[in-house]
Amino acid sequence: MSVEILARIQFAFTISFHYIYPPLSIGLGLALVVMEGMYLKTKNPIFQQMTKFWVRVFALMFALGVATGIVMEFEFGTNWATYSRYVGDVFGSALAAEGIFAFFLESGFLAVLVFGWNKVSPKMHFFSTVMVSLGSMLSAVWIVVANSWQQTPAGFHIVGEGLNARAEITDFWRMVFNPSSVDRLSHVLTGAFLSGAFFILSVSAFYLLKKKHSEFALKSFKVGIAIALFASLLQLVTGHSSAVGVSKNQPAKLAAYEAHFDSSKSADLYLFGWVNEKEQNVNFGIAVPKFLSYLVHGDFNAPVKGLNAFRKTDIPPVNFVFQTYHLMVAIGFTLIALSLIGIFYLWKGTLSEKRWLLKLFVLSVLLPQAANQLGWFSAEVGRQPWIVQGWLRTSEALSKAVEANQIIFSLILFTLIYLLLFVLFIFLLNEKIQHGPMEADLVPSEYEKQKMNFQNN
Amino acid sequence: MDFNFDLNSLWFILIGVLLTGYAILDGFDLGVGSLHLFMKGDLNRRILINSIGPVWDGNEVWLVTGGGALFAAFPHVYATVFSGFYTAFMILLFVLIFRAVAIEFRSKQPMQWWRTAWDTAFSVSSILIALLMGIAIGNIITGIPVGADKEFTGTFLAMINPFTLLVGITTVSLFMMHGSIYLIMKTEGEVQAIVKKWTNNAVIFFVICYVSTTMATLIYFPEMVQPFKAHPWLFLLAVLNMLAVANIPREIYHGREFKAFLSSCASIAALLSLFAIGLYPNLVKSTTESAYNLTIYNAASSQQTLNIMMIIALIGVPFVLTYTVSIYWIFRGKVKIDAMSY
Incomplete structure (x- = not known):
């Protein structure tokens, strides 16, 4: 190698x-x-x-x-x-x-x-x-x-x-305040709050499930769920604003996120799919038609710059970026749902009886961890082949003495x-x-x- | 070469100060680690680890920040040395990792084998860190093969020779002396009596190493002494260094532990100053061709960056000193083991 x-x-x-x-x-x-x-x-x-x-x-x-x-x-x-x-x-x-x-x-x-x-x-x-x-x-x-x-x-x-x-x-x-700093920082911090909050929720749910340390667990759960709800909803805002930023500043990355190839067309927003990079289409995909055009330009029919507008040597591996990005988004929505269900049963006072939900919360610690990793994968691989976007290629940045x-x-x-x-x-x-x-x-x-x-x- | 009062030289001094801070602070906790296996008994070993418990992590930040400052102020030195010394730096990283987790993990399980394993990891990694850093300093004194493109052209094994090993062992001895004096301050009774014996041996060990290294440097690398010939008053630093070392047993004899520790700090600062004066204005000397030396001018960032970073340092350093002094003040006095201890 x-x-x-x-x-x-x-x-x-x-x-x-x-x-x-x-x-x-x-x-x-x-x-x-x-x-x-x-x-x-x-x-x-x-x-x-x-x-x-x-x-x-x-x-x-x-x-x-x-x-x-x-x-x-x-x-x-x-x-x-x-x-x-x-x-x-x-x-x-x-x-x-x-x-x-x-x-x-x-x-x-x-x-x-x-x-x-x-x-x-x-x-x-x-x-x-x-x-x-x-x-x-x-x-x-x-x-x-x-x-x-x-x-x-x-x-x-x-x-x-x-x-x-x-x-x-x-x-x-x-x-310091380059075009993506603030968007990305808020997105990263909110992701970190989620990972801490769901860690607490997971351990607390485990105690509730085992009927141990009940008061301790319930109080910890409350702190966790409050942060989780706040952060998971905030993540919608920071995520959206990051994506709009990417569309302005790194169009090749955005096109890879959504596997959008043709610059002359309006762009769809995929929920999931499998990208065929050779044939330049998405298999088994479900998408909201033209919604990406609306999110980026506020107009359903506006064309969005596609991957074909770039030289082959200037675009990232599309399917990898597409998959990691969409998995992250899907997890983000799951976390909102989990937080809302948790709050609902906490408010009804029956949380300790809902064993299925507690079991879900025990496992939930893995979700923000996965979303954080996947988000960074799509951000960093999506920047390729550049190490400094537009200025220095990753292949030119190595140590010559190693x-x-x-x-x-x-x-x-x-x-x-x-x-x-x-x-x-x-x-x-x-x-x-x-x-x-x-x-x-x-x-x-x-x-x-x-x-x-x-x-x- | 004469001293130029400019930004580049100020940064040379500032990075020197950061690394001296590192050597003084992490120096004693590496020293405690190096001596750790000589202490017998689980409770006694816990006292040793907890003497550095609240502070070792903050001490290591001086290294991290020194590395960051080197990256920002002299990126070519950072790039050449880190990539050139690849294997050495990787080994350094592995032992740094093991040391950090050994301190954290040791107390988490009561089994004898578990504690012995982490005691060994803690002690061996402490010694290796000191040794590797000393070898690195040795290589800066001897110079390394660097080409016209500022790239390192040597090998890992060539970095280890009798002279650089001697500097490495001297560093270990220095930190052992420094760490044992720190332990006198932090311990009492039986443990303190053991530690006092260590200090006597460590001072002797250090003096032998120091004299040998000084002689070897005078004979084989006389250019390090050039500035002292040009400016004889600088020789006072060498005298100060010897006085500081000689003062250590005297202060311990009179029971003035903190003053003994300050003497040890002073001797570390004086040693690194001697090294820095001998090096200036070079940062990395090329054995290939002296025109390829990396100096504070040809390896530096732009003047504007040095300027901005100087402002950042002027804002940040008072805070750093305030935290450091406060933390040491809060945790002053003898070690007491409680429920939150390691």
């Missing part, structure tokens, strides 16, 4: 594995803010127990996110050195900003969140929880800005020619190590869930006890 294919497989594999964890920590972080906020407001010890239980799970996910995240920063240099030279000004700046503004904040306050219960006041502890949550979102900001610049580069100019060409910043804010056998060596090791990590992660997570919340966590922290003694005396 060529260096290019191997480097792409390695990047895809390591980023996909990494991306299991950050969305969970972002989503769970938000839920922790809600739970601990409720504790401060109501002083009901069950909220402290909830916070402490989910913090333990959070810490496990966070550790795996950190361990697999450092790989990503190194890989730009190790496998994509030509890319790094080309975009160091832009992409490197975003990564450095992520370190300074997000990682220090997150890791610093994480110490207080996990180990600081008896060291600081409850208010200070809550402040730390908010800062950890903020830090996790800020790191999403900078990394999505960097990635969005690859999709819709702006605020730069090219200096030098051929091998010496480099992108240099001309306008920092135009680079040979195929070196990547095979690292790829095999990554596979083995990540498999081991994943098995251990599932094993430890299962132990924590089986163990459940601790009775001791209902007792106020040492800090609060001392304060109470002080007031009583």
Whole structure:
């Protein structure tokens, strides 16, 4: 296999594995803010127990996110050195900003969140929880800005020619707020909220099903379902606005999303189908006729730029992008439905009796995970053959000093190590869930006890 | 070469500061890890891990941010070194992963074999990280084969030679000394008595390594000393370094643990300053042809980028220092094991 294919497989594999964890920590972080906020407001010890239980799970996910995240920063240099030279000004700046503004904040306050219960006041502890949550979102900001610049580069100019060409910043804010940054960031963050929310729903539904820790589970379920409903509906808005953005800025990608080949025609919106790239049609497909034209142009008969308008060497693999994109959309709608059904039975007060629904919720944790992965697959593969849309091809971005056998060596090791990590992660997570919340966590922290003694005396 | 007061030089200093911050902070927790297997007994080992428990992760962020800053300010160095040292960096990544998860996983199961396995992973990976970083510094001193196109042309095995290994072992010894002093601050009673013995040995181990490396550098890489010949006052740094090391046993003898730790920090800062002065204005020296050296000028981003990043750094660094100081303040004092501990 060529260096290019191997480097792409390695990047895809390591980023996909990494991306299991950050969305969970972002989503769970938000839920922790809600739970601990409720504790401060109501002083009901069950909220402290909830916070402490989910913090333990959070810490496990966070550790795996950190361990697999450092790989990503190194890989730009190790496998994509030509890319790094080309975009160091832009992409490197975003990564450095992520370190300074997000990682220090997150890791610093994480110490207080996990180990600081008896060291600081409850208010200070809550402040730390908010800062950890903020830090996790800020790191999403900078990394999505960097990635969005690859999709819709702006605020730069090219200096030098051929091998010496480099992108240099001309306008920092135009680079940060490039045409797709805001749409994609909101879409990514909302996806992360969903993955945290459905994780909580899954574990809570499991306890309800087993009739264990009922009060704990029901309260956790409420926090989860509130975030899930809010985020799944919001995802409709951010998803739509992202798709409109793609139609403006990356027409080849949009055409691949919907397998639209003929530029002279109006475009249909598919629900599903199987693309035959040779014959340029969609088999077994069901579509809303002309609806894509309406969504993009507000006119059912307006033509939409199709794949035929591009050179064969400038378009992504159509069926892969089509499938991943449509699966993501389908999951998005499923999550809305699940959230609504959950809220309905919660409101009726019969949630604990609906065993079929609880079973569905136990499995539901996989859905946002899958949607997040599929969404990134369609976004990143849809950008191909470009690594920086319109400016630098993926095939030209590799490290010149690295040979195929070196990547095979690292790829095999990554596979083995990540498999081991994943098995251990599932094993430890299962132990924590089986163990459940601790009775001791209902007792106020040492800090609060001392304060109470002080007031009583 | 004389110092030019410009953006490129400021970035040279700033990345130096970030990596020095990393060496001082992650240095002690790598040191604790390197010594970990010498400690016997599960409870004692837990005390060691929990002494770095709340802070090791934040310490590693200095490396991540240093890497990001290098990427932004000197992309050619980032690209050449990371792709050229491919295999070394991959091994470094694997041990970084193992170390992070070992700390997190160890306490999650009570079985003896489970804990021993993660203790070993934690300790071996800590030693390997220090060793690999030292070897990398050694290679920066010796220079590496870099062509006119700024690409590395050497091999992985050529990077390991007696000199670079010596620098690697010196780094391990430095972190062991630093980590053992940190442990004196964080422990009490029986554990502290054991750790104090380690410190004596570690100081001796470090001094032997340091003197050997200095001699080898003077003999084989005299160009590192050139700036000190041109500006004799810089020699004060070398004196300061020796004084700082000599001060460590004295402070420990008088029971002033924190001052001993500060001395150790000062010696790390002085060592890295000596290294940086010897290197300036180069970042990577080419053994192929000195015209191909990557310097702070031919490997840098545009002036505008350096400018923007300087503003970002000026805004961000005060925050970073505030968090760091606050966290260390909150978790000051001796380690206490509780329900949330590792």
